[in-house]
Amino acid sequence: MARPRSFDTDAAIEKAMHVFWAHGYEGASLPDLLEGMGLTRGSLYKAFTDKKTLFLKVLDHYECKAVQAGVALLTDPAIPNGADRIRAMFTGAYQAVTDGDQRGCLLCTAAAGPSAYDPEIAAAVEQGLTALRDGMEDALEASPAHGDLDTGGRRALADMLIAQYVGLRTMARARVSDDTLRNAVRSVGVMLA
Amino acid sequence: MARPRSFDTDAAIEKAMHVFWAHGYEGASLPDLLEGMGLTRGSLYKAFTDKKTLFLKVLDHYECKAVQAGVALLTDPAIPNGADRIRAMFTGAYQAVTDGDQRGCLLCTAAAGPSAYDPEIAAAVEQGLTALRDGMEDALEASPAHGDLDTGGRRALADMLIAQYVGLRTMARARVSDDTLRNAVRSVGVMLA
DNA sequence: TGTGTATTGTACCGATTGGTTCCTTACCGT
DNA sequence: ACGGTAAGGAACCAATCGGTACAATACACA
Numbered sequence: 436m437a438r439p440r441s442f443d444t445d446a447a448i449e450k451a452m453h454v455f456w457a458h459g460y461e462g463a464s465l466p467d468l469l470e471g472m473g474l475t476r477g478s479l480y481k482a483f484t485d486k487k488t489l490f491l492k493v494l495d496h497y498e499c500k501a502v503q504a505g506v507a508l509l510t511d512p513a514i515p516n517g518a519d520r521i522r523a524m525f526t527g528a529y530q531a532v533t534d535g536d537q538r539g540c541l542l543c544t545a546a547a548g549p550s551a552y553d554p555e556i557a558a559a560v561e562q563g564l565t566a567l568r569d570g571m572e573d574a575l576e577a578s579p580a581h582g583d584l585d586t587g588g589r590r591a592l593a594d595m596l597i598a599q600y601v602g603l604r605t606m607a608r609a610r611v612s613d614d615t616l617r618n619a620v621r622s623v624g625v626m627l628a
Numbered sequence: 629m630a631r632p633r634s635f636d637t638d639a640a641i642e643k644a645m646h647v648f649w650a651h652g653y654e655g656a657s658l659p660d661l662l663e664g665m666g667l668t669r670g671s672l673y674k675a676f677t678d679k680k681t682l683f684l685k686v687l688d689h690y691e692c693k694a695v696q697a698g699v700a701l702l703t704d705p706a707i708p709n710g711a712d713r714i715r716a717m718f719t720g721a722y723q724a725v726t727d728g729d730q731r732g733c734l735l736c737t738a739a740a741g742p743s744a745y746d747p748e749i750a751a752a753v754e755q756g757l758t759a760l761r762d763g764m765e766d767a768l769e770a771s772p773a774h775g776d777l778d779t780g781g782r783r784a785l786a787d788m789l790i791a792q793y794v795g796l797r798t799m800a801r802a803r804v805s806d807d808t809l810r811n812a813v814r815s816v817g818v819m820l821a
Numbered sequence: 822t823g824t825g826t827a828t829t830g831t832a833c834c835g836a837t838t839g840g841t842t843c844c845t846t847a848c849c850g851t
Numbered sequence: 852a853c854g855g856t857a858a859g860g861a862a863c864c865a866a867t868c869g870g871t872a873c874a875a876t877a878c879a880c881a
Contacts, residue, residue, distance in 0.1 A: 436825070436826065436827090436878085436879050436880050436881090437825075437826035437827035437828075437877095437878070437879070437880095438826070438827045438828045438829080438876075438877050438878045438879085439827080439828080439877090439878065439879080440827085440828070440829095441828075441829080441877090458745075459654075459740075459741060459744070461652075461654045461655060462654060462741075462745075464867080464868070464869085465867095465868075465869060465870085466867090466868095474829085475829065475830050475831080476829095476830080476831085476869095476870080476871090477828075477829050477830055477831080477871095478828070478829060478830080480869095480870070480871080481827085481828065481829080482828090485869075485870075486869065486870090537744070538744075539740070539744075543740060543798065544740050544741075545802075546740070546798055546799065546801065546802035546804075547652075547732070547736060547737050547739075547740030547741065547798050547801055547802070548652060548655075548737075548740065548741060550801070550802045550803065551652070551730070551731075551732075551801050551802070551803075552655075557802055557803050560802050561802065561803070561804060561805075564799070564802075564804065568808070590811060591811035591812075591814055591815045592815050594807075594808045594809075594811035594812045594815065595792070595811065595812045595814075595815030595816055595819070597795075597799075597808070597812070598792055598795035598796045598799055598808075598809075598812040599788070599791055599792050599795055600795065601794070601795035601798050601799055602790075602791035602792055602793065602794035602795025602796070602798065603791045603795070605736065605739055605740050605794050605795065605798055606739060606757070606790075606791055606794055608739065608740055608743070608744050609738075609739035609740070609743045609744070609750055609753050609754065609757075610743065610744075610750050610754075611739075611754060611757065612754075614787075615761070615787045615790075615791075616787075616791075618783060618784035618787035618788065619784075619787045619788045619790070619791040621784055621788075622784045622785050622787065622788030623788055626788070626819050629848085629849045629850050629851090629854095629855065629856065629857090630847090630848065630849065630855075630856035630857035630858080631846075631847045631848045631849080631856070631857050631858045631859085632847085632848060632849080632857085632858080633857090633858065634847090634858075634859075657837080657838070657839085658837095658838075658839060658840085659837090659838095667859085667860095668859065668860050668861080669839095669840080669841090669859095669860080669861085670841095670842095670858075670859050670860055670861080671858070671859060671860080673839095673840070673841080674857085674858065674859085675858090678839075678840075679839065679840090
């Protein structure tokens with residue numbers, strides 16, 4: 436029995452995600468967000484409380500979208516060999532760069548930035564990274580070459596792979612040469628063999 | 629034939645480095661810097677032009693200090709096996725975290741942050757990372773286990789290791805659990821064997 | 822067709838941002 | 852001792868920051 440919202444909340448979060456992705460948390464100003472989301476201050480604050488709350492919702496959205504897509508790839512039964520899934524994930528990250536996407540990974544940018552002083556953001560970042568790590572672990576379980584690893588060994592290797600992933604995507608954002616990125620991806624593949 | 633500077637420029641840059649290291653480039657405000665460096669606006673702008681120029685000098689200082697220390701370790705003839713040097717470097721990074729240093733690596737923070745939109749900063753970051761990568765390469769050259777690699781193979785492996793390093797230090801800044809960091813370091817060591 | 826209610830848009834807020842101006846201060850060379 | 856010159860310091864600047872107040876608006880329900 437009142438005026439309904441004239442925009443879709445999820446769509447607005449999706450748009451906000453792209454703004455934060457490009458500029459980072461601190462680098463994204465309110466005007467940036469308002470323009471990118473196509474709404475005014477009143478609407479934004481009414482719907483999302485404040486900038487940080489919005490960012491947390493964006494991180495959540497990112498995790499539901501980008502991270503889950505990664506996990507889906509890592510657990511894709513259509514690729515029987517788990518090591519192949521991991522390789523596919525890394526080459527995918529490299530592909531993104533050569534396709535012109537220099538933004539890296541939102542989670543990794545947040546990790547290097549505000550999560551250093553904001554526990555809530557840090558928790559959201561860790562949650563996403565842990566999800567990816569668990570996906571890596573699942574993939575390793577489906578890898579013949581790593582069948583002899585015990586649970587702890589798989590976990591440790593997955594932790595290494597997630598560090599590798601964070602490094603790769605961070606360097607991608609820093610516009611490191613394609614050669615270096617490709618080499619890094621290739622070497623991971625070799626090491627996994 | 630004029631009033632001399634009452635502070636040591638290098639010492640001031642060193643102090644500025646710690647401020648940027650803790651807060652990041654965008655997160656470090658002028659008042660933060662002034663307090664940390666112990667001088668006033670007039671002196672700072674007279675000596676360092678502006679914030680970005682100061683940051684570039686800080687990056688340069690960091691490279692001369694922290695990066696060169698890393699390279700020295702990677703080329704240390706006192707450790708005959710190059711792979712041991714690399715292991716030492718990674719365990720050192722892990723040690724820093726357990727010793728309470730959560731700041732990660734200034735270069736890596738810069739990589740994830742302003743280097744995405746500022747070419748000069750990006751160039752400085754790349755220079756530092758390349759120096760480290762070259763150090764890795766030198767270390768691999770002194771590793772019996774990697775003696776059969778050709779130049780390209782060594783380069784590729786070094787690129788992987790630098791990505792690993794960036795990931796590790798970025799995750800350290802994000803307060804990821806010690807277990808994960810230790811696992812990542814350990815796995816790198818195992819993979820190098 | 823009212824009437825109540827939540828959204829929307831705009832004007833505004835104090836605080837803070839990076840940066841400048843300009844007067845004072847202190848040193849070096851003569 | 853003095854004069855030229857550069858550093859130090861504080862007041863000041865416009866612009867922007869994230870956030871709020873409130874009036875105009877538009878919808879759902881009766």
